[in-house]
């Protein structure tokens with residue numbers, strides 16, 4: 726599967742902008758205007774705006790972690806644009822507080838549906854447009870975010886909700902963690918051919934994001950907690966029965982936290 730630096734989605738060109746060690750910032754281009762998701766580094770965004778000769782029409786923030794919001798003050802100091810984000814005092818510069826069920830409308834862009842997807846952080850949002858969703862640190866290639874705030878069950882429900890989107894949905898996440906996640910997935914499901922195939926495809930080191938949901942269903946063990954092979958492997962590890970997929974998920978996430 727190709728992992729293009731620019732993905733056409735709903736009439737937009739979505740550009741992948743690497744930042745820091747393993748972050749991806751996302752720039753959604755419509756003609757000569759752009760929205761950006763999680764601008765952790767303003768210099769990366771400004772360089773892209775110059776490269777494509779476009780102006781900044783808005784900023785979308787998924788959650789408060791510094792590598793997602795660090796560029797907001799510098800960008801809003803030099804670009805007059807709205808900042809959409811959750812109502813969270815840890816996020817400076819939000820001009821339009823958004824939450825579950827809201828629809829963001831910016832001239833020239835398709836409607837953007839706002840989802841509240843707690844678990845990684847309490848106020849984490851995802852942004853959905855036709856055929857794609859920007860998930861921040863909730864879902865990663867073959868993995869998921871850590872639970873820093875709230876309950877394991879929060880992240881489980883958030884992931885289940887994303888997993889219910891159509892198979893061909895493009896997932897835009899904020900970190901390149903796919904290879905390490907696949908290595909862990911292969912420990913959980915050593916007989917899963919989809920995991921082995923994905924490892925082979927990614928062996929050349931090329932970026933793995935965005936990816937389509939259908940591949941996650943096949944190879945992301947955190948979306949496969951209802952599978953008997955996953956349940957039995959995790960139950961064997963924790964030496965107790967796990968009745969519900971949410972229990973499997975919690976034990977699996979804790980295992981991953983300490984896996985080397």
Ligand SMILES: [Zn+2]
Pocket residue numbers: 788790845862
């Ligand atoms: Zn985060």
